Amino acid sequence: MNQIPAxxxxxxxxxxxxxxxxxxxxxxxxxxxVEVHKWLTFPQLIHLYSVGQMAPGPNMMMIVVIxxxxxxxxxxxxxxxxxxxxxxxxxxxxxRAWKKLENWPWRTSIxxxxxxxxxxxxxxxxxxxxxxxxxxxxxxxxxxxxxLILLQYxxxxxxxxxxxxxxxxxxxxxx
Amino acid sequence: xxxxxSKPAVQPGKTAAKAAAVSIWQIFLEFLIIGATSFGGxxxxxxxxxxxxxxxIDDKEFVEMLSISQSLPGLNATNMxxxxxxxxxxxxxxxxxxxxxxxxxxxxxxxxGIFYHHHGDHVWITAALKGVAAAAVGLILATVVSLSKKSxxxxxxxxxxxxxxxxxxxxxxxxxxTLVAVGILAILFHRPRKHQKESAAQ
Numbered sequence: 001m002n003q004i005p006a007x008x009x010x011x012x013x014x015x016x017x018x019x020x021x022x023x024x025x026x027x028x029x030x031x032x033x034v035e036v037h038k039w040l041t042f043p044q045l046i047h048l049y050s051v052g053q054m055a056p057g058p059n060m061m062m063i064v065v066i067x068x069x070x071x072x073x074x075x076x077x078x079x080x081x082x083x084x085x086x087x088x089x090x091x092x093x094x095x096r097a098w099k100k101l102e103n104w105p106w107r108t109s110i111x112x113x114x115x116x117x118x119x120x121x122x123x124x125x126x127x128x129x130x131x132x133x134x135x136x137x138x139x140x141x142x143x144x145x146x147x148l149i150l151l152q153y154x155x156x157x158x159x160x161x162x163x164x165x166x167x168x169x170x171x172x173x174x175x
Numbered sequence: 176x177x178x179x180x181s182k183p184a185v186q187p188g189k190t191a192a193k194a195a196a197v198s199i200w201q202i203f204l205e206f207l208i209i210g211a212t213s214f215g216g217x218x219x220x221x222x223x224x225x226x227x228x229x230x231x232i233d234d235k236e237f238v239e240m241l242s243i244s245q246s247l248p249g250l251n252a253t254n255m256x257x258x259x260x261x262x263x264x265x266x267x268x269x270x271x272x273x274x275x276x277x278x279x280x281x282x283x284x285x286x287x288g289i290f291y292h293h294h295g296d297h298v299w300i301t302a303a304l305k306g307v308a309a310a311a312v313g314l315i316l317a318t319v320v321s322l323s324k325k326s327x328x329x330x331x332x333x334x335x336x337x338x339x340x341x342x343x344x345x346x347x348x349x350x351x352x353t354l355v356a357v358g359i360l361a362i363l364f365h366r367p368r369k370h371q372k373e374s375a376a377q
Contacts (some may be wrong), residue, residue, distance in 0.1 A: 051284075127368050
């Protein structure tokens with residue numbers, strides 16, 4: 001069955017939910033890609049998102065993989081356009097209008113109001129993901145370790161993800 | 176990369192002159208480089224490239240564009256590509272920037288997808304992925320903490336944040352409804368006031 005129309009529908013919808021970052025759309029992405037369309041499993045979604053943190057560029061490029069699995073190379077391209085198109089058009093239009101809005105008093109209100117909501121969405125996405133990613137002492141230890149190191153030192157996050165892969169191998173390899 | 180670091184600071188007006196001469200191809204290429212090298216977060220790479228190395232925008236513009244990017248839906252990286260591209264060369268500049276920044280990571284993840292599909296159930300790969308997924312949770316938490324420090328002011332902002340989390344994770348209202356409901360509430364709370372008496376507000 002041709003999945004491309006469904007891919008375009010789902011990812012253009014997810015696109016407009018990414019207020020404050022890609023993670024804001026994660027709870028909805030889980031419902032639509034895993035539960036509704038069954039393009040992949042929840043552990044696979046978590047794995048792809050996490051591996052994506054090691055890739056350069058925008059940190060949601062893992063969506064390409066969902067498109068690829070569901071609809072081949074065309075699916076991958078469709079997902080990219082659907083996910084980045086709507087917000088790109090919006091950003092473009094706002095860029096044009098922004099100068100005129102400079103003295104609009106609500107501009108600051110919108111920015112200040114959306115800040116706590118977007119951080120809340122990020123945290124909600126984090127909890128959704130933690131339900132699948134944190135089980136037991138080792139994984140909790142890795143998450144807390146990464147958090148503390150990042151708050152304390154200036155380390156490249158991609159390196160910490162890589163180091164955690166090594167810790168994962170050491171902890172979870174069957175002896 | 177380092178050869179530009181020793182250059183003297185630009186004279187006023189030089190930034191504008193440089194920006195006027197930028198071609199679509201140069202925009203694409205610069206964002207392609209950022210897209211291929213920005214491991215662990217795009218923003219510092221954007222600044223290093225666009226402000227320091229190329230001087231296409233100045234620091235004030237960069238901060239302004241970043242704050243626009245953050246309050247719009249969309250990822251910071253792609254919104255910045257669109258905003259900077261638009262400033263330099265209009266529609267075609269935006270498209271060039273967007274394509275450039277997405278292409279390397281997209282191709283890499285495409286390859287990862289194929290590899291994972293065939294070898295994802297290998298014992299040592301599943302073990303490594305468990306570590307990687309746990310690290311990603313820590314990473315997001317660290318982002319939450321640093322963003323909260325930077326952009327939350329007053330205890331009500333924490334209330335709005337908590338309401339958002341509860342609405343999505345506990346009440347399962349879904350992201351769109353939560354975004355609209357709590358968003359409007361928070362924007363109204365931060366509504367423009369004549370005398371800016373923030374502390375007296377209820």
